[in-house]
Amino acid sequence: LQLLSLYLQNLPETIPYADPSITQYGFDFFALDDEKIEDYGPIGALNRELEVRMGQRDKGPISFKERGPSLNAVTNVLGGYLDQYHESPETVLLVKWVDDL
Numbered sequence: 001l002q003l004l005s006l007y008l009q010n011l012p013e014t015i016p017y018a019d020p021s022i023t024q025y026g027f028d029f030f031a032l033d034d035e036k037i038e039d040y041g042p043i044g045a046l047n048r049e050l051e052v053r054m055g056q057r058d059k060g061p062i063s064f065k066e067r068g069p070s071l072n073a074v075t076n077v078l079g080g081y082l083d084q085y086h087e088s089p090e091t092v093l094l095v096k097w098v099d100d101l
Contacts, residue, residue, distance in 0.1 A: 001078060004075050004098055005075040011071075018071070023066060025054070027074040036048065046077070047094070061100075082094055
């Protein structure tokens with residue numbers, strides 16, 4: 001996660017910088033919907049939300065639409081869930097996100 005954070009903080013300037021108040025990603029104030037947690041479980045709900053915000057990984061590499069603090073905060077979100085659910089076999093989904101980003 002530290003390496004991912006470093007990479008996200010140093011994305012090329014050709015990717016537009018997004019002010020946190022008008023970001024597409026919004027990971028700095030992130031919370032999952034209770035209904036989605038009930039339907040998918042916490043890790044499944046996070047996986048789904050990452051797909052919605054970042055794009056599906058089966059279509060090739062993630063293409064960042066913007067850079068900035070709201071994107072960088074995805075490492076905090078992933079880290080929090082990896083810590084909280086470290087005993088769950090589903091965390092492999094989140095580790096895959098770390099690798100893919």
